[in-house]
Amino acid sequence: MIKKKIAMVGAFAVGKTSLVQRFVRSIFSEKYQTTIGVKIDQKEVHINGEDVTLLLWDIHGEDDFMKVKPTYLIGSSGYFLVADGTRADTYDTALKLHEMASSVTKNAPFILLINKSDLQDTWEITENQIENLIQQDWQIIYTSAKEGTNVEDAFVQLTQSMLQNQ
Numbered sequence: 001m002i003k004k005k006i007a008m009v010g011a012f013a014v015g016k017t018s019l020v021q022r023f024v025r026s027i028f029s030e031k032y033q034t035t036i037g038v039k040i041d042q043k044e045v046h047i048n049g050e051d052v053t054l055l056l057w058d059i060h061g062e063d064d065f066m067k068v069k070p071t072y073l074i075g076s077s078g079y080f081l082v083a084d085g086t087r088a089d090t091y092d093t094a095l096k097l098h099e100m101a102s103s104v105t106k107n108a109p110f111i112l113l114i115n116k117s118d119l120q121d122t123w124e125i126t127e128n129q130i131e132n133l134i135q136q137d138w139q140i141i142y143t144s145a146k147e148g149t150n151v152e153d154a155f156v157q158l159t160q161s162m163l164q165n166q
């Protein structure tokens with residue numbers, strides 16, 4: 001069995017924990033629970049003929065008071081940058097975290113998840129910002145942990161990239 005570590009990084013309250021819970025347990029809760037440090041879940045998936053155990057590191061959100069520790073990313077085979085489409089500042093945080101994560105993981109595969117697609121009519125992240133990243137070959141997926149939109153697909157796509165990157 002192959003084991004792969006995936007780190008979830010992003011600003012405070014963007015939905016990292018909700019995305020993991022939706023993927024692992026197929027649940028969504030309206031109750032907000034702050035992640036302290038890191039919470040680790042796992043899920044076995046079968047992709048491209050391979051059984052893969054995903055170790056999901058749900059890392060606390062970055063804000064003015066708490067910075068993501070690079071050591072949490074060591075050993076990651078891939079990572080998700082998570083931004084909240086309704087909060088423009090989370091896009092900037094994701095870009096900043098990408099620099100650190102890319103360095104620590106030695107350019108492991110990553111996907112930017114713009115969460116809360118169910119609220120897309122209230123998004124502050126602009127199409128221009130998204131298009132700029134797409135032109136730099138970033139992979140971007142719009143997700144909704146609440147509705148489950150593209151959550152499974154995101155994990156499958158990142159796992160496929162990690163398997164190709166072995």
